[in-house]
Amino acid sequence: MNPSYLLWVILILTIIGYFLGQNRAARVADGRLHRLHSVPSYHGIYVLLWAALPAFLLLALWVAMESWLALELAIAQLPDRFTNVDARALSLLQADVLNIAAGINTGRETAPEVKEAAEAYNNLRSMGDTAIFFVGLLMGLAGLRFALNRISLELRARNQVESVLNVLLILCSLVAILTTVGIVLSLLFEAMRFFTWVPPAEFLFGLQWSPQIALRADQVGSSGAFGAVPLFTGTLLITAIAMVVAVPIGLMSAIYMSEYAPVAVRSAAKPVLEVLAGVPTVVYGFFAALTMAPFVRETFGANGLGLDVASESALAAGIVMGIMIIPFVSSLSDDVINAVPQSLRDGAYGLGATKSETIRQVILPAALPGIVGAVMLAISRAIGETMIVTMAAGLAANLTANPFEAVTTVTVQIATLLVGDQEFDSPKTLSAFGLGLVLFIVTLALNMIALRVVQKYREKYD
C-alpha cells in the first residue's frame, strides 16, 4: 500500500475533526458561546491538529527511514560470510541488493542469498507501508478522540492552537534560513577548493580570462587564465549603461506618476509598468539580440556614424537591461516620493513655489535617501542579470571600456562554465564558485547599504 494513501486519510480526518470539534464545543457551551474559554473554531482546529499532527509526523518519519531500515534488516538476514567484509564490499553488497530489488540487472552473477535478501527487502517495505497505514490511521483516530474528549468550557484551545501555529511558523522560517545558510556554505567551500588551484590574488587581479586553457592539465592554474578583472569590468560597463538608461527614465516617470499624472493616467500607466516588470528576462534577451543589437550596429556602425561596432555589443545589452530595470526604479521611487508627507508639499506651495520648484527643491531632497536605496537595489539586480547579456553581449572576455565591443559578465561566465556535463574537480568549473562568491559578496553589500539607507530615511517621518 502506498504511503500517500495515508495522507488522504489524514486529510479526511482533519476535516471531520474540525467540524466535530466545533460542534462539540458548541454543544458544551449549550448556546451560550461566551462561556467557552475559546470560540468554537479554535476547538475545531485543536481537534484537527490532534488528528493530523501525530499521524503526519509518523508518516514523515517512516518515509525518511523506510528504505534504510528495510535494507539493514534484509542484510542482517544474510549469512556471516556476506556481511563480515570491509566497508567497500559491504556498500557494494547494499547496492546489489537495492538494484536487484528494483529489478535492475547488475550484469554480474549474484548469489541466491543476495536475491533472497532483495526479496526480503521488497517484502519488508511493502509490509511496512501497510503497517504504517493502519498505525497512522489508528493514531489519527486516537488523536481525534482524545482531543474531542478534552473539549470543555475551560479548555484553553486558543492558546494551544496559537502555540502550535507558532512552532509551525518557526519551522518554516527555519527551513528558509537554513537553506540560505547551506547555499552560502557550499558556495564558500567550493570557492575554497578553487582557491587551492588558483591563488585569490591572481583571480581577483589577473587581467586575462580564458578558463578553457585549464583543460590542458599541464597548464592548470599556472597560465594566468583565471584573471577575473575583464569580467568585473564587463559587468561594471553593462551595469553602468543600464543605470544610465534606467535611472533617469525610471525616476522621471515616477515623478510624473506621483506628482503630475491625473488619476486616470496613473491608474492606467502603473499596471503597464508592472507588466514590463513581469516580462521574463529571456524575452528581453530576444529583444536585445534581435532588435537592439542590429539597431545599435546600424546607428553607430559603418552605415551610421561609422564607428567600429561589434555584432554583439555591450551597449545593446546594457540598454535592454536598463529597460528591464525601469519599472524597478520607477515603482520604488514612486513609493518613496509618495511617502514624502503632503505637509511638505503644502509648505512649499504655500510659499508660492511652483510645482517643479517644489519637486526639485523640497520633494526630491526629502526623498533622496530612498531614491538612492532604490537605485542601489536596481544595481544589484543588474549585476545579477544573466540572460540578456548571454544573448546580446557575447562571451568574449575583453578588457575594455568601449561600449561598442563585446564584453562578458560574471554571471554569464558562471552560466557557461557550468552548462552541460561537468566534472566538479577542475579549476574551470570550480572557478564558477569563485565568481559566485564575489558576486554574492558584492550584491549582499549593495543590498545591505541600500536597506540601511532606506531605513534611515523611513525614521525621519515617523
Added chain:
Amino acid sequence: MTASTMNVDPSAIAMSNADAVGTGRVKIHSKDVKVFYGAKQALKGIYLDIFEHSVTALIGPSGCGKSTYLRCLNRMNDTIDICRVEGLIELDGEDIYGRTIDTVQLRARVGMVFQKPNPFPKSIYDNIAYGPRIHGIGARRDEMDVIVEKSLQRAGLWDEVRDRLKEPGTGLSGGQQQRLCIARAIAVSPEVILMDEPCSALDPIATAHIEELIDELRENYTIVIVTHNMQQAARVSQRTAFFHLGDMVEVNDTEEIFTNPKDERTQGYITGRYG
C-alpha cells in the same frame, strides 16, 4: 441644513460686517463663496470681509469648512484635484481667481502657516531662505542673511537658533518648528498670513509665545487664524467669524461674539453646548 442655509441672508451679513467696521480697510472681500469636493459641497456661500492689520478668528465645529475657506484665500485648494471653488474672492479689490492672477505671486502675498509644523528637511537658514529665493529676493548672500535674521527675530526664534542656523530645521522642538514655519512665511513679506490651527500641536508655553507673536505681527500684516480654542480666539483676535455646516453664521467684533452672540448656534457653540 436647509434651515441654516436660509438663515444666512447675504444682506444681513453685509450689515453685520458693516457694524463691525471701524477697524480699517477691507483687505479680503469674499462674496457667495461655494466650494465643492467632487459632488460634496463643503461651503455653501460665504460672505465675509477681512480687515487690514487685524486678526480675524474663524471658529466652528469640526468639519464645518474653516480650513476649506482659509485655503480658498491663497488658492491652496488648487492643489486638490477634486476641489472646485465658485464665487468671488477679492484681495485689495482684485479677483484672486481671475485670469490674470498667478498663484505663485498670490501665495507670496498671502502666506500660510499650517496646523502641524512642516519645516523642510533643510537647514534652519535654508528653511527661511527658501521662500525669498524662489521669488528672487535677496540674491546676495548678505541681503539674505539680513532677511533670515529679521524673520527669525520677528518670529521670536532668533535667540534660540542664532548659533545653529546650519542645523536641520527638523531637529527643533515642536514649538520652535512652528515658529520657524511662521518665520518662513514672514520671510517673503506677505500682506496676509493665514494660520490653520497653528497651536494645536503645541504646549501652553509655546502657545502663549505664538499668541504674543500674532499680536505683534498684526501691526504689519493682516492675519486670519482658525482655532478650536475659544480663549485663544478671544485673546488674539479683533474679529471672529463663526462657521457651521458650511455656512458662515455670524461675524462680529470678538468681544461682541463672545459676550453677546446674535445667533443661538453661535451661543451654543461658544458656551460649549455642542461642537
